[in-house]
Amino acid sequence: MSVRHAxxxxxxxxxRLIAYYAQRGVLLRREREEIRGNIGNFLVHSDGPRVVGCISLESYGTELSEIRSIAVAPEIIGRGIGSGLLESALAEARRREIARVFAVTDVPQLFLRSGFTAVSRQLLTEKIDRDCRKCPQRSSCKLTAVIATVHPQHLVLPVLAGSSIRNLLR
Structure with missing residues (x-):
């Protein structure tokens, strides 16, 4: 088994992996065309020819990215594949010299073990504007927002009025 670029x-x-969890209200649905158009953001965990996990690292500019669409085949959950995907995505963020990475998740413990800190979802206005407004669970959301500094020497953000994520990163 190994992690590689998709x-x-x-x-x-x-x-299929994302759809499985989207049908259960755990992940946001993503269409094939959206995945295809963003394939460069995905890493996959493969077992031979079979993809058994995926994760996406999506940019919010040069200093901030989001971990999205982390999914593992349900029959192999608990074998460290999710942790391996997360560590690989964080390594990719460091390689890209991204200062901070955030996620909105139903498994905060996975992220907290990797050095993330829980924050209020309301601080992530860009995320809310981009994804949360179209989520069917938005009025009863139980997800946790987490953020981590992965490349501190690149924290050179200007203070932009009205930009909550950027204010959070100061």
Whole structure:
């Protein structure tokens, strides 16, 4: 088993993994075209030819990215695949020299073990504007927002009035 950058050939498997959890209200649904158009943001965990996990690292500029769509095949949960995907995504964020990474998750303990800190979802206005407004669970959301500094020497953000994420990062 290994983690690698996703290719277009992985789109059907990534779609199935995300759809499984989206149907259960755990992840936001993502269409095949959206996955295909963002394939460069995905890492996959493969067991031979089979993709058994995925994670996406989506940019909010040069200093901030979001961990999205972390999914592991349900029959192999508990084997460290999610942790491995998260560590690989954090390594990719460091490679890209991204200062901070955040996630909105139903498994905060996975992120907290990797050095993330829980924060109020309301501080993530860009995330709310981009994704939460279209989520069917938005009025009863039980997800936890987490954030971590992965490349502190790149924290050179200007203070922008009205930008909660940027204010949080100061």
């Amino acid at each position: 290719t277009l050939a992985d789109v059907p498997a990534i779609y």
